[in-house]
Amino acid sequence: MAAQAIEKYRENAEIYNGKALCKEKSRQLLEEIALPKGLLPLEDMEEVGYNREAGFVWLKQKKSTQHSFKRIGKNVSYGTDVTAFVENRRMKKLTGVKSKELLIWVTIAEIYIDDPASDKITFKTPAGISRSFPISAFELEEEEEKKKEESGKN
Numbered sequence: 001m002a003a004q005a006i007e008k009y010r011e012n013a014e015i016y017n018g019k020a021l022c023k024e025k026s027r028q029l030l031e032e033i034a035l036p037k038g039l040l041p042l043e044d045m046e047e048v049g050y051n052r053e054a055g056f057v058w059l060k061q062k063k064s065t066q067h068s069f070k071r072i073g074k075n076v077s078y079g080t081d082v083t084a085f086v087e088n089r090r091m092k093k094l095t096g097v098k099s100k101e102l103l104i105w106v107t108i109a110e111i112y113i114d115d116p117a118s119d120k121i122t123f124k125t126p127a128g129i130s131r132s133f134p135i136s137a138f139e140l141e142e143e144e145e146k147k148k149e150e151s152g153k154n
Helices: 002-010 019-032 140-154
Strands: 014-017 045-051 056-061 063-069 075-089 090-101 102-109 108-113 120-124 130-134
Touching: 002 045, 002 056, 002 090, 014 019, 014 108, 019 045, 045 102
Parallel strands: none
Antiparallel strands: 014 045, 045 056, 056 075, 063 075, 075 090, 090 102, 090 108, 108 120, 120 130
16 A cells, blocks of 8 residues: 555655665654654665655655654554655654554554644544654654753753
8 A cells, every 4th residue: 555655656756765865854854844853763764755746755664663762651663664644743644653552553643743832742543542742752862962961051
């Protein structure tokens, strides 16, 4: 399914290849749509694509990976293809992302920040169940370190 969607939006898309460039472009995309840059901690990406006209984004990696967001105690699984339609502060129709809840993996269909002042980011399942967490839990770890250092200097 994800592969078909990627092919459909490949024409007129910005496409980047290579591990380092893909990592940089995925972070730039998150920054551009005002979501935390640590939200997609994918290390081994082969391709990142963005069809701006349709708002469709894809990230391809060699193999599925898991990441633990330590500040909220959540494990997240990222498939080989992660796709979404993006707009300001929102990723919709997300595929390839699951969160571990108790003993089962739950599909995440949408990620959004309704009110930036609330400092909360919300994750929603296809069934409409949602949970919110502090945005700071999804910042890049190196940025968190910089903030700590800067606040210590004051």
